[in-house]
Amino acid sequence: MRDDLASLPIEHFRAELRSWLEAHCPPAIRRPVDRLQGEEAEHWHRVRHAHGVIAPGWPREYGGLELTVDQQIAMAEEFEGHGVARTFEVGTAMLGPTLIRFGSPWQRQHYLPRILSGEDQWCQGYSEPGAGSDLAGLRTAAVRDGDDYVVNGQKIWTSNANHSTHCFLLVRTSTEGRKQEGISFLLVDLRTPGVHVRPIRNLAGHLELCEVFYDDVRVPAANLVGAEGQGWTIAKSLLGFERLAIGSPAPARLGLSTYRKVADALGLADDPRVRAERARLELRLHELTCLSRAAVDAMAADRSIETDLSVLKIVASELFQATTEATIALAAEHGAAGKLATSAGELDLAQLYLISRPATIFGGSSEVQRNILAKRWLGLPDG
Amino acid sequence: MIGLVRDEVGSSVLEAFGGLLDAHHDLARTRKMRTHPTGYDDAFWKRLADAGWLGARVPERDGGSGLSATATAVIHDMAGTRLLPDPYLAGGYLPAAVLAGCPAGAERDAALGALLAGERRFAVAWQERPGRVEAADELETVLHRGRVTGRKRFVSGAAGAGALLATVSNDEGVAHIVLIDAAAHGVEGETTRQVDGSMVSDLRFTDAPIVADLGPASVLEPALDEARVAAAAQLLGIAREALRVTIDYAGTRRQFGRPIGAFQALQHRMADFATRIRLGEVACDDALRAIDAAEPDRRRTARLAAAAKASAADAAVQVTQGAIQIHGAIGYTDEADVGLFLLAALRLSPWLGTPEILRERFLELGGVAGDA
Numbered sequence: 226m227r228d229d230l231a232s233l234p235i236e237h238f239r240a241e242l243r244s245w246l247e248a249h250c251p252p253a254i255r256r257p258v259d260r261l262q263g264e265e266a267e268h269w270h271r272v273r274h275a276h277g278v279i280a281p282g283w284p285r286e287y288g289g290l291e292l293t294v295d296q297q298i299a300m301a302e303e304f305e306g307h308g309v310a311r312t313f314e315v316g317t318a319m320l321g322p323t324l325i326r327f328g329s330p331w332q333r334q335h336y337l338p339r340i341l342s343g344e345d346q347w348c349q350g351y352s353e354p355g356a357g358s359d360l361a362g363l364r365t366a367a368v369r370d371g372d373d374y375v376v377n378g379q380k381i382w383t384s385n386a387n388h389s390t391h392c393f394l395l396v397r398t399s400t401e402g403r404k405q406e407g408i409s410f411l412l413v414d415l416r417t418p419g420v421h422v423r424p425i426r427n428l429a430g431h432l433e434l435c436e437v438f439y440d441d442v443r444v445p446a447a448n449l450v451g452a453e454g455q456g457w458t459i460a461k462s463l464l465g466f467e468r469l470a471i472g473s474p475a476p477a478r479l480g481l482s483t484y485r486k487v488a489d490a491l492g493l494a495d496d497p498r499v500r501a502e503r504a505r506l507e508l509r510l511h512e513l514t515c516l517s518r519a520a521v522d523a524m525a526a527d528r529s530i531e532t533d534l535s536v537l538k539i540v541a542s543e544l545f546q547a548t549t550e551a552t553i554a555l556a557a558e559h560g561a562a563g564k565l566a567t568s569a570g571e572l573d574l575a576q577l578y579l580i581s582r583p584a585t586i587f588g589g590s591s592e593v594q595r596n597i598l599a600k601r602w603l604g605l606p607d608g
Numbered sequence: 609m610i611g612l613v614r615d616e617v618g619s620s621v622l623e624a625f626g627g628l629l630d631a632h633h634d635l636a637r638t639r640k641m642r643t644h645p646t647g648y649d650d651a652f653w654k655r656l657a658d659a660g661w662l663g664a665r666v667p668e669r670d671g672g673s674g675l676s677a678t679a680t681a682v683i684h685d686m687a688g689t690r691l692l693p694d695p696y697l698a699g700g701y702l703p704a705a706v707l708a709g710c711p712a713g714a715e716r717d718a719a720l721g722a723l724l725a726g727e728r729r730f731a732v733a734w735q736e737r738p739g740r741v742e743a744a745d746e747l748e749t750v751l752h753r754g755r756v757t758g759r760k761r762f763v764s765g766a767a768g769a770g771a772l773l774a775t776v777s778n779d780e781g782v783a784h785i786v787l788i789d790a791a792a793h794g795v796e797g798e799t800t801r802q803v804d805g806s807m808v809s810d811l812r813f814t815d816a817p818i819v820a821d822l823g824p825a826s827v828l829e830p831a832l833d834e835a836r837v838a839a840a841a842q843l844l845g846i847a848r849e850a851l852r853v854t855i856d857y858a859g860t861r862r863q864f865g866r867p868i869g870a871f872q873a874l875q876h877r878m879a880d881f882a883t884r885i886r887l888g889e890v891a892c893d894d895a896l897r898a899i900d901a902a903e904p905d906r907r908r909t910a911r912l913a914a915a916a917k918a919s920a921a922d923a924a925v926q927v928t929q930g931a932i933q934i935h936g937a938i939g940y941t942d943e944a945d946v947g948l949f950l951l952a953a954l955r956l957s958p959w960l961g962t963p964e965i966l967r968e969r970f971l972e973l974g975g976v977a978g979d980a
């Protein structure tokens with residue numbers, strides 16, 4: 226990829242990405258519903274790294290493209306338009322920016338290049354069996370012993386731990402004071418003795434989510450990011466453009482286009498009820514797209530987007546579900562079978578529908594988001 | 609909550625129009641106007657005219673202020689939050705937009721001047737069938753040898769109006785706009801009071817003479833689309849104020865030892881109302897930007913205007929209904945103000961297209977992808 230990509234006018238920028246994708250995206254991974262794991266994901270990472278089409282939000286000094294918010298959105302849209310399967314960008318999108326902002330010089334120098342190259346594959350260890358919505362109640366403990374922390378506890382819903390080399394954990398280093406104040410941010414090599422990963426099969430049949438058990442796992446103190454007790458602040462400051470990803474209209478767009486394909490395949494495209502349902506869903510998608518764009522503009526102008534982020538999360542996830550619900554209902558008996566053959570190939574309706582179910586649960590459930598809106602946006606009183 | 613002030617001009621409009629309302633309007637006036645014979649408060653209408661508000665959007669060369677749609681949206685927003693009973697939109701903004709769009713000429717110029725000065729009131733009579741949104745298709749009202757015969761339905765702002773701007777099909781089958789004196793021979797009107805107290809008319813023309821033929825009716829479509837977006841802004845104002853009074857109420861009304869606003873079920877519901885309004889606002893913003901674009905695209909404007917009004921109407925009806933629910937029994941009284949917002953939303957929601965009709969229109973014009 227050309228060095229001056231970031232300085233191109235936006236239409237030219239998009240065109241460059243489009244032709245790069247045509248030339249270098251393996252046809253086999255043009256599967257928009259899927260999330261890549263293992264060898265396929267690693268290969269795609271290496272391709273992007275080799276061509277310098279990776280870490281769009283990182284500063285150039287750390288090997289990133291330093292794209293503007295608008296450009297990052299455009300890039301994501303081009304990848305989506307090409308139908309590229311998604312990947313777990315935990316290292317580049319979450320940990321990288323975190324280390325750039327909060328990491329020690331050693332951590333940045335040691336870990337950033339390895340995130341970029343894909344040599345280290347990262348996952349995020351936050352939730353626990355007893356700490357989901359109430360994450361601050363987490364109990365996985367890290368006790369200082371000489372030059373190490375000794376970690377004991379259990380994480381759950383750690384996506385892709387079964388294909389990762391490293392994990393960043395929220396651990397409890399103190400039980401004094403407010404529960405948030407005793408939480409620290411620790412980088413762990415999953416190959417350390419005492420770590421045990423157990424994949425969990427989800428309803429869609431995939432092994433993505435994992436339980437990870439930590440039994441007397443020794444972690445060098447140099448892997449503590451920031452100060453002890455700063456973990457909650459660090460975790461809450463999900464940085465930059467990635468915050469917008471959670472409100473992306475892309476999944477709902479995919480759901481809606483699948484609805485249309487089902488309608489076409491069943492000869493129902495002109496059915497008035499189908500038209501009305503399409504009109505209803507398209508209007509809602511239009512609203513979501515407008516809101517997403519407003520948040521991008523606000524972010525680019527350095528205005529606060531806190532409230533809009535919660536609104537985006539609720540609306541994007543619930544609309545995604547609305548589209549997949551409508552699709553599977555329209556498919557009738559084919560919905561029960563979960564698949565529908567069309568002239569353009571087989572549609573995996575069950576897959577898309579099931580993938581939409583956790584959208585309202587992870588990343589701050591719809592209920593928690595509404596609590597946030599009620600308290601912080603509307604100023605409604607505590608109980 | 610956010611509202612529709614987007615630039616400095618909008619802020620000035622907020623201040624100036626708000627000042628006029630602070631001095632000369634309150635909900636007591638809204639309530640009083642519910643039994644008014646025509647819906648036009650003459651004194652207030654004169655104030656609007658004298659301060660230039662009737663010509664806010666009319667180009668300066670035609671005697672108006674030439675404000676952008678984005679700036680004038682603030683007026684309609686306030687018409688919503690303050691429950692302005694006057695037919696500012698149907699009897700001021702819309703006919704002014706139609707006349708401003710017609711080619712200049714003696715009769716047209718005189719009419720527009722009289723409207724802006726508040727000396728004469730106009731209503732736009734285009735609709736012939738319920739649920740229809742196309743202004744010039746399949747017109748049954750005809751113009752022949754200077755006389756009009758036909759029927760126009762659901763005309764807002766006609767009671768108390770001195771003149772009508774009606775769409776007619778001429779001898780060549782082309783749709784035109786004509787100016788008709790409301791008191792002319794052959795013009796009959798039946799007026800009905802709507803749920804919020806405003807008046808709507810059913811007009812019959814039997815060989816009614818026209819004052820002037822103002823040209824092709826194609827000028828109406830952009831004016832109606834702008835009116836849709838203005839109505840969207842007003843609906844959002846209604847919704848936002850209904851939610852605001854509800855949040856206030858929920859903070860003061862105590863039951864079971866705490867303000868009812870502390871109960872999670874109500875908190876979540878109000879969060880949903882605020883979300884619905886926010887979505888309507890961004891859709892409205894999108895439409896306003898399309899109208900104010902340097903090179904407006906008619907089809908795009910029509911598509912976004914349909915989306916904006918459908919979205920805003922959904923928000924207004926949902927939120928005002930929910931506002932009454934949260935108020936409990938007193939929400940269902942005439943004395944409590946909250947119910948007034950529901951009635952206003954109910955009346956404005958179907959005007960120029962119900963949400964259902966406008967969603968279909970949005971889809972027909974390209975939907976979310978923007979192209980056919």
